[in-house]
Structures are given as structure tokens and as C-alpha cells.
Amino acid sequence: MPSPHALIEGVFRVEATRIVASVARMVRDVGVAEEIAQDALVTALEQWxxxxxxxxxxxxxxxxxxxxxxxxxxxxxxxxENLVELGHRLPSDVVPEIDTIEDDVLRLVFVTCHPVLAPQNRVALALRLLGGLTTAEIARAYLVPEATVAQRITRAKRTLAEKKVPFEVPAGDERPARLASVLEVVYLIFNEGYSASSGDDLLRPALCHDALHLGRTLAALMPAEPEVHGLLALLELQASRLRARTGDDSAPVPLDRQNRARWDQWLIRRGLAGLEKAQGLGGTFGPYTLQAAIAAEHARARTPDDTDWMRIAALYQVLLGALPTPVVALNRAVALGRALGPQAGLDAADALAGEPALRTYPLLPGVRADLLARLGRIDEARAEFERAAAMTGNVSEREALLSRARELP
Structure with a gap:
């Protein structure tokens, strides 16, 4: 049996978003709502x-x-002045299931992504309140200092309170204006679950589940938005590999070593159908639809050798035009290394060495290590695997990188 404190903290971690969302609808202030939720946690720690x-x-x-x-x-x-509005929200012994479009969590998503907030502040606040991520985890996801994230969250709460932003799902023209930030929030919450930036475990499945729920809710709410379906397709295709991403010892398993029989075919079918829907709605393909198209190439390949790396490299080139970030460029380097050989990939990766955003990003030395090993440059590869391990905050990922270094001849 877990200790009372461990039980309380576990329950609160799962329920915090719903509690903050429900209270925020009452007090109309997400900062105050978070304080009240923390107060409830303290009371539980005292009483239970x-x-x-x-x-x-x-x-x-x-x-x-x-x-x-x-x-x-x-x-x-x-x-x-609030009595009538609060009447139907008075406490009960049963917590309502959050499974409808017009729910408190969805309202909280759009409130935290309100246009009165600077874009980076919107995402930081939503990740804190919706994903339960710490400021350190958000900082790693965005490759910025932790103090910067803390300032963004504080400013966002203050701005929402000062502007008296209504706690509601926007209608009409306001909704698309906030959509890009909403999608980014859902995407980053899923990513933290799919590959945790810190802690002992590689996966945090609860975050993936929450992101999938939000994505499906958005798709039902906004059926004519291609990027909503593109994002959902991407998440479902990625989630299809969750069971194969770790071995029996919980160590990470690279994509080309995964047991594809463990991939969830139901999620793959859903993801491919969602991608078809996103592409069928017309217009220029957005970043999430393009990433879903890349994930679909992996999903369709029965074996690693069946993967169409030339098409994936071409899709990354298109994605780089829509989303010109160093991380996308690094992923393109990986694809080039598979499509054209390790030297082509290494040349593309080395071209990114001066990018400030990648200086502490463990995937850059990790990618270089793999390419160097394939070129037979073993000592350099070992040093890069060790450098990548020193950069990562995730214990499972660090051990996997050190293991790769030890496996080299």
C-alpha cells in the first residue's frame, strides 16, 4: 500500500487539471484557481x-x-451576483466525467491560449495547467532557461486576470485565431508523454492519453479544420508505437529495432484515416499534416527495410519550408542519412552545429553518434553517445545512450 502522502500526490497529479478547470469556471481567474487547487492538496495532506x-x-x-x-x-x-451562475455547480460527491465537447478542460485550453497573451506565454501556461508539467520540463521542451518559463507563466496569469478573459470556448472567427496555440499545446503535452524530458521512465502514458482526448475533442468541435485532423492523425500514429518503444527492462527501443507486431493496428487505421481527412479538406498542408504524412510512411512499412526514406526526406524538406526550425532540420539529416547514406546525413547534421537552440539538445550528438558509428568512426561515435547521455535529463534515455556507447567495438 502506498503511503498517504504518496497516494495524495498521485491522485492530485492526475486530477489537478480537472480541478483547476472546474474552479477557474467559478472564480474566473486561472491563477486563483491554481492556488485553490494547491490549498485543497495541502488540506488533504493534513487530514487524510x-x-x-x-x-x-x-x-x-x-x-x-x-x-x-x-x-x-x-x-x-x-x-x-454569482449565486445563480453557481447554483448548478455546487459541490457533489460525484466528479463528472470529462467526455463532452463543452467541458471545463476544453474551456481552460482556449482560455490559456487567448490572444491577449504572448504566444510563448500561452503555451507555457497551458502546459503547466493542462499537462501538469513543471517549469523545468517546459524549459527543456522549449530549450530555454527555467527562469524564463517561470516568468512567462506568471505574466500569463496576471494578464488573464487583468483583462478579465471569459472562461468559455470561443465561437465564430475567434476560434481559428487561437487554434495554432491550442494545437501546439496538445502536441507538446503528447511529446512529453511520448518521450519524457526528465525522470526515470521514458514514457508518461497518462500525458499521451490526455493529449489524444484533447485532440479528438478538438476534431469533433472543429471538423472543417485540416490541421486539427492532421495533428490527431500524427498523435494516433505515434501512439500506435507506444507498446514497442520500451523493452521488458523498460529501456528505450529505437524505431528500427522495434517489434512491429506490437504496434497498435487500430490506432494506425485511425491515424491513416485522419490523415486522409486532413488532406481531403484541401489547402496547403500544415506542419502537423506533414508530420503525420511522415509518420504514416513508418506505419505502412512492414519492416525497417521497407521504409521509403527518400519520400520521408522529401517530406522533411517540405516541412522545413513550413516549419523552419533546427529540430526539423536535424530530423531531415536523419532521413538523409538513411536515404543517401551516413555521410550525407552527417554533413547535414554538422551544418547545424552552430545553432544556439541545439547547444544543449541531446539528439544532435545522438544523431551524430549513430551516423559516425555507421561510418566506422568508432571512437568519435562513442564520445558523441556519451556527450548525448550527459545532456539528457531522462534516466532511461541516458542509460540507453551509454549502453549504445558500450556496445561499440
Missing amino acids: PVKGTPDNPAAWLMTTARNRAIDRIRREARLA
Whole structure:
């Protein structure tokens, strides 16, 4: 049995987003909502070890947080004007399932992506509130200092409060304006689950599940938006490989070594259908649709040797035009290394050595190490694997890189 503190922290980590979303709808302030959620956590840490664990821990936390919200409204003498609105939201013993389009979490997504916020502040706040990511994890995802992320989150909360942003899903022309940030949030939450930036485990499946839920919800809400379907297709194709991404010892398994029999064919079919829908809606293909097309090439290949690397390299070239980032350029280098040989890939990777955003990015030395090993430059490859291991904050990934270094002759 886990200790009361471990149980409380585990339940809170799962339920925090829903609690913050529900309370934010009541108090109309995401910063205050997060404070109230933390207050409920502190109350649980004080009471559960003494009074025992409640039958429904999630409902207890939600009810406590809602009660704190009502108390705050009363203290600020706003009860009269909010009484009617709060009537149907008073605490109950049952936490509602978040499985409809018009739910609190979706409202919270769009609030955190409101145009009054600077783009980088929108994403940082949403990742903090929706994904439960720490400032350190967000900093690694964006390759920026942790202090910068903390400042962005603080500014975002202050701006939303000062502008009195309504807690609602936007309608009409406002919705597409916020869509790019919303999609980026969902994408980064999934990525943190698919390849955790820190901790002992490579995977955080709960984050992948949350991102898939949000993606499917958005696709139902915005069926005419190609990039919504493109993103969902990408996530489902990537999620199809989750079971094969680690071995029995939980060590990471590279794509070309994965047991493809473990790939989820139902998710692959869904992803391919979503990609077809995104492409069928017309217009210029966006970054997520292009990435889904790349993932589809891997999904269709029955064996690693069947992979059409020339097409993947061509798709990365198109993606680089739509999303000209160093990370996309590095992925293109990997594809070139497979399509045209390791020297072509190494030349493309070495061209990125001066990119400031990649100075502490472990995939750059990791990619170079693989290409150097294939060229027979073993000592250089070993040094690059070790350099990549020193850069990563994920224990499982670090051990895998060191293992690759030890495997070299």
C-alpha cells in the first residue's frame, strides 16, 4: 500500500487539471484557481493521514476545492451576483466525467491560449495547467532557461486576470485565431508523454492519453479544420508505437529495432484515416499534416527495410519550408542519412552545429553518434553517445545512450 502522502500526490497529479478547470469556471481567474487547487492538496495532506483516505479521493479533492472557491467568493462579497451562475455547480460527491465537447478542460485550453497573451506565454501556461508539467520540463521542451518559463507563466496569469478573459470556448472567427496555440499545446503535452524530458521512465502514458482526448475533442468541435485532423492523425500514429518503444527492462527501443507486431493496428487505421481527412479538406498542408504524412510512411512499412526514406526526406524538406526550425532540420539529416547514406546525413547534421537552440539538445550528438558509428568512426561515435547521455535529463534515455556507447567495438 502506498503511503498517504504518496497516494495524495498521485491522485492530485492526475486530477489537478480537472480541478483547476472546474474552479477557474467559478472564480474566473486561472491563477486563483491554481492556488485553490494547491490549498485543497495541502488540506488533504493534513487530514487524510489523520482521518483516513476518503472512499473517492478525486471527488474529495474536487469538492474541497469547490468549497474553497465558494468561500473566496463570499469573502470578496461577490456571492449575490454569482449565486445563480453557481447554483448548478455546487459541490457533489460525484466528479463528472470529462467526455463532452463543452467541458471545463476544453474551456481552460482556449482560455490559456487567448490572444491577449504572448504566444510563448500561452503555451507555457497551458502546459503547466493542462499537462501538469513543471517549469523545468517546459524549459527543456522549449530549450530555454527555467527562469524564463517561470516568468512567462506568471505574466500569463496576471494578464488573464487583468483583462478579465471569459472562461468559455470561443465561437465564430475567434476560434481559428487561437487554434495554432491550442494545437501546439496538445502536441507538446503528447511529446512529453511520448518521450519524457526528465525522470526515470521514458514514457508518461497518462500525458499521451490526455493529449489524444484533447485532440479528438478538438476534431469533433472543429471538423472543417485540416490541421486539427492532421495533428490527431500524427498523435494516433505515434501512439500506435507506444507498446514497442520500451523493452521488458523498460529501456528505450529505437524505431528500427522495434517489434512491429506490437504496434497498435487500430490506432494506425485511425491515424491513416485522419490523415486522409486532413488532406481531403484541401489547402496547403500544415506542419502537423506533414508530420503525420511522415509518420504514416513508418506505419505502412512492414519492416525497417521497407521504409521509403527518400519520400520521408522529401517530406522533411517540405516541412522545413513550413516549419523552419533546427529540430526539423536535424530530423531531415536523419532521413538523409538513411536515404543517401551516413555521410550525407552527417554533413547535414554538422551544418547545424552552430545553432544556439541545439547547444544543449541531446539528439544532435545522438544523431551524430549513430551516423559516425555507421561510418566506422568508432571512437568519435562513442564520445558523441556519451556527450548525448550527459545532456539528457531522462534516466532511461541516458542509460540507453551509454549502453549504445558500450556496445561499440
